Amino acid sequence: MSEILESADLVPARMLNEFTYCPRLAYLEWVQGEWADNPDTLDGAFVHRNADRPDHQPIDTPKTEAAVDEKFHARSVRLESAALGLVAVVDILEVEGNVATPIDYKKGHAPDIPEGAWEPERVQVCAQALLLREAGFTCTEGIIWYSASRRRVRIPFDDVLVARTMELIAGCRDMAQGGKMPLPLVDSPKCPRCSLVGICLPDETNLLLHEAQSPAPTPQKADAPRMLLAPRPESIPLHVVEPGARLGKRNDRLVVELKTEKIGEVRLKDISQVCLYGPVQVSTQVMAELFEREIPVCYFSTGGWFRGIAHGLPHKNIELRIRQHAVAADPARSLALAKQFVAGKIRNCRTLLRRNTEDDADGLLESLAQSAREAERADNIASLLGIEGMAAKRYFAGFAKLLKEERGFRFDGRNRRPPTDPANATLSFLYAMLARELTVAALACGLDPYLGFLHQPRYGRPALALDLAEEFRPLLADSTALSLFNTGELKPDDFVCRAGAVALKPAGKKAVVAAWERRLLSDVTHPIFGYTISYRRVVMVQARLLGRVLAGELPEYPAFKTR
Ligand code: SF4
Structure with missing residues (x-):
């Protein structure tokens, strides 16, 4: 379990296990450095911790002094071979004369199948055997110890298993060197148990790929994604x-x-x-x-x-950051992303106004719909920014009309640095929290939050986080502000004005932070995937989907647009 990748040329036997289970899982863990715990991985770590304890006696260890003289056991034995292109850490190595037997610890129960163990586990222990043979030992069988059923299962290393293991070593190395992440499994029962399901997004990716290949509605529309994500983060x-x-x-x-x-x-x-x-x-x-x-x-x-x-050390997914930089250096690909961010934001602004107004007497909704279409057709960043600026001006004029006069807040358009009225002070505070949320999401996904596609790099500006924030401004920040103003949760005396600059007092900040957290934890039905998840999860899913676009897996960024 403590096996780590030390050389790109050597395939760790544990990764071979993952590769046999699912090649995409091996790529995510091995090439991109992704990791996430679930109950299965935590159980596995606990079982291996036992195996690594110096006082721990492996099951069936000979108890007589004579037997101890004949056999010896070693823990966490590291083996590697450049010729095999393989590295492994054997949990317990049992040696008697020239005969070596690797013992691998697994959590869970021994499966009731003729082979005695699942293929990924048999391949992993066979890879250890190949290394032992290379080191000059005779190794004809290995043992898998299943902690839940407290059972040793003997794994004979026959020609078929050895050939399969060699084939998988070559396949795993080719995958890593090819630099292309394998596609997700389709509707696989393995995915719900996979600890990386929230990073991989198997059903979501398959659906988006299916829709990209057949954009017109087809009778064979891909199945709706299963609800494999936890709807809310645990922390x-x-x-x-x-x-x-x-x-x-x-x-x-x-x-x-x-x-x-x-x-x-x-x-x-x-x-x-x-x-x-x-x-x-x-x-x-x-x-x-x-x-x-x-x-x-x-x-x-x-x-x-x-x-x-x-934060601590940066995310290990350097491959993704390399691809992000390549896309940022490509004006056409940057523009394609920027158009989705801006069009998504304008559509969500329109949705917020539509939900809160009874009619569209002055044609504002239609004009925003028109702006979103224009944004999707923009042929350069300057004209896109022009479209976005005009749409924002019209949107905020409509937003001002949503404030209930009796609550004492007025909004005469956006101002900042510093904000000069309570409404703008609240919006600025919420936009800063939104930028922080997206910065954290980008970092967690291995992206560089400072390199954007719509927002240009500027010292200290999290340009990518601001790009990703666009579609969420009306949905998260503006809607939270509206609720705070119109329900009376925020009052004019929650603000202080000094030298023309207006800021929230501590009590006001607490109210805004509480309302923000409630909004992030509120559920929304995903417009593409159909399941219900919290907005905080949606934010993370969008950052992951952007990563898939940058990696070239998905052709187009699907901005989150509520109906
Ligand atoms: S979620 Fe499924 S497709 Fe994705 S890595 Fe895990 S097993 Fe493979």
Whole structure:
């Protein structure tokens, strides 16, 4: 389990197991460095931890002194061979004279099949045998120890298994060197148990590929994707908005203190990000723990500007970043993406207005529909930006009319840097949180959040996050603002005005953050995939789909457009 890839030329036996299970899984893990735990992988890690314990005795270890003299056992034995192009870590190696027997630990029950073990597991242990033979040992059989059924299963290394293993080693190496991710399995029962299902998106990718090949409605429309994703993430961001607060760690919990008083506490395993607003202190111990757990820390100014992000080591998927840079250097491909971001945003702006207005007396909805069509046809970035600017002006004029006068908020168009009225201060704060959400999503997917296609690179600007944010502005930020204003959750005295600049007071910030989190956790029916998931999941799915487009797997970015 602790086997790691040290050389691109050597195929790890564990990856051979994955490749036999699903070539795409091997590519994601081996070539792109993706990893995600699920209950199966955590169980597997626990079983291997036992195998690695120095005091652990493998089952059937000879107990007599004479037998101990004859046999010896070694744990976590690393073997590699350039000739075979293979590297492996044997959980337990049993050696008697010149005869070596690899013992591989597996969680779960021994399957009730004639071969005694599934093919990926037999291939993995056979690969270990090939390495032992190469090292001069006689190795005719291996053992798989199934921890749940506490059973040893003998795996004979016959010619058929050896030939199959050699074929798979070559196939795995070719796949890695080919630089093309294999397509997802189709409607496979393996996918629901695969820990990378949320990264791979098998049914979603197959559906989009099917639709790209037959854009006109066909009688044989691909099956709707199965609901393989958890609808909601298990962890959520921690926001600390109290000026002067201090974030510390006690055991497996983060504790928020103001002066000497504890004002909050949360388990580390329940946190996905930490967001700090203004003068909030964090201990080095907390930072180290957060980096270890791959939890990013996002910094905002007191006024809500997204200032930066700190995280542990960058994502290993360098292949994706190389492809992102190649697309960014290609004006035609950049424009194709930019058009989808802008058209998606305009359509969602139109949807927000349509849902909140009774008629379209001044033709605003039709004019936004027209702008979206023009955006889809734009032949350069300058004209696309012009279309987007005009549409935004008309949209915000319509947005202003949605505010209930009696709540005391007015909106006379967007202003920022600094915002000069409460409505703009709230929108700026929400847009900053949206940019942070997309920055975290881009980083989690292995993308470079600073290299965009619509937004041009500028020092410190998360251009890609801003690109991805476009389609979500009306759906997440503007709709949250509207609800805060019209329900009275935010009141004019939640704001402070200094030297013409308007900002939220701490209580106002708390209200906005709470409303934002509610919005992110609210469910939406996916317009393409048909299942119901939280908006926070949608954001991550969109970042993954963009990655698929950059990698050349999907031909077109499918912006998220609600109906
Ligand atoms: S989700 Fe399915 S297709 Fe994707 S990597 Fe896993 S097993 Fe393969």
